[in-house]
Amino acid sequence: MERISNYQIAVMIILFQIGSTPLFAIGSKAKQDSWVAMIVAAIIGLVLLRMFLYIQSIAPDQSLIVLMRICFGKIAGGLLSCCFLIYFAYESMRNVRDFGEITNVTLLTRTPKFVVMLLVIVLAAYMIIMGIETFCRVAESLILPVLFSYGVLCLLIFGSKLVNIERIQPIMEKGFKPILQAAFPDLVSFPFGQMVVFLMFWHLMSDSKKLKRISVLTYLGVAVFLVGMNMINVLVLGPSLIGNSTLPFLQTVQLIQVADIFERLDVFVTLLLFLGLFVKLAAFFWAAAYGFSQLTGCRAKLSICFVGAVIFASSFLEPNYTYHIWLGLAVSVKLFPIFQILLPLAMFVAILLRKLKKNPPSEDTQA
Template sequence: MKTKISVYQMFAAMILHPLGSTILFFLTPEAKQDAWIAMLVYIPAGILLQLIYTTLYYQYPDDTIVTYLPKIFGRFIGYILSIVYITYFAYLAARVLRDFAELSLIAIMPETPLIVASAMFMSAIAYTVFTGLENLARAAQIALPISIFVFITEYALLFVTPGVVKFDNLKPVLENGIIHVIKAGWLLITFPFGETVTFAMIYPSVNEPSKVRKAAFMAIIFEGILLTVNTIIYIASLGINFATTALFPLLETLRLIKVGFIERLDILLVVIMALGGLFKISIFMYASMLGTAQLIKLKDPKYLALPFGIGIIIFSILIAKNYPQHIQLGLEWTPVYIHIPIQIIIPVSALIVHFIKKWISLSK
């Protein structure tokens, strides 16, 4: 029986997926105190990407990006591109696994070897992916309202902690003009918004195809607003200098909470964020496994969970010598040389080639 998930489950998964790691970092530090404006400015770009991805989906409603690329570009080029996407999803899974393994070492288990922390995360991820997309989607459906409630509670406690939230830190607004903000924030197109190309592997599993585009647009808007609020909180609480230099500004922000006997809630949030990270890695890993299964004609991708899990653990450790190098690669090198071709150039080219071939076919 074909895997099916609801539109709301897809919507919840699309919100939780980027939040799983994006919320840990201060994005667009070059925009300084106007970083929250950059986030709002690039929400339409995220919607435009979804327009491209969903247009391709509606042209090939029974195919994932791995199976429709050979139909568009021909078997030779198409299969090479399909392998590129499979590798890309596995690479992103390894990156996020490294993020959360390092976070757990810094916040909870400083004496634990990196490989042990990674293996602990991956054991849960591999089991989750083995159970299938439907269980993953149901988990997203439950986790979204819980996650929102937790963040609202944490930030409310920040506001009632005396002297923590200082909105004067957001000034001056647009000191260098809106053009500077646009230039400083252009990588937001790729991270976080462009990572939703992963859902080109999941759209065919939604039980109401006609609502996929609307749900995708709403998810991007909701995500953009959440990240905007999060960025404002970072700047107002930490100040722009500390917010842009801290390894995990979210962790540093929540360490400021002191309301009566309530303090050190950062540990609780690390656990919540770890669950979000597990979800994000699971989506990337599932997409890579599903693409591989489709390429080699394997009936059920779940049997790939163990080898993919081991491979992603190894890759996550080899990906960088240390965590600062990992962050530098992820925020400077990866967006330009990996994200842009895979998230933008290939899908746009696929859409153009498809419509050219369709036009030629109709003209004949």
């Protein structure tokens, strides 16, 4: 069995969690408090992460598919595993569609989007067929350019004197309720709750003893970064403009002008968007294909080809990009907690009940 090093799993968590999140107007319902909503969502996500890690700890060398069978039995566990695979494939499909639509709008305006989407799904399939180690090495090669690019863009934003601290004031003007409504379920579902997919990756770690420490510390670092990026968007554009923007960070970067040299840097934002989307769609693709292979006993390459074909075909079911965005931000995020919260919580309860049956309280304890 292929293994993932501690550094590789940390890199995977960083790139997966960052993904395309800093580029979108998430949490805009809370207006100038969107960054506070992000903090609240990150705290809820941390609780979920701890629950995921506890579930993984009962069988450190097993994936989510086996863990479901342990918790719910062979039949019920198998059926619920199928539901998870559909969820993973759907998440991958959404990223494939995003990739095609945004490429068609920003870079390759004359290229049919189905060509771009076909190329990206074939590229992801090829990488996955080569093995999880290849996937992780690709992620390792991307981590420094991604972090460096975000760092440079943030410095240039502050260097252009675009930041206005008054745009995040007054803080909590309308109380905590709007913040909580923005945080749950939307921000919890995307991106923090998506960490559930790592129940398909963690069992491949070469050193499972450091799993909790690495995962939690990496998660906290990314959460701080995402809160900071959200705040930058608000400080530059203001809550009103963000609420009407599809890609606020792209608009922010378009405003950069430093010494008449550094300007029109939106191409870097587009490339960051593509890298983030690719890592995320490939991670969900791999989880769906690997899980399908485990569940059915099908050969890995056949599973990858079959799941890839399903993802590609289903990415055309939505009639247009407006409908795609509406379905994702208004409908899907309301359903994702079923897989990110309810089912993992049911697993958590099942594990506790099993432990209580095996180790009932002694008479001395009851007394």
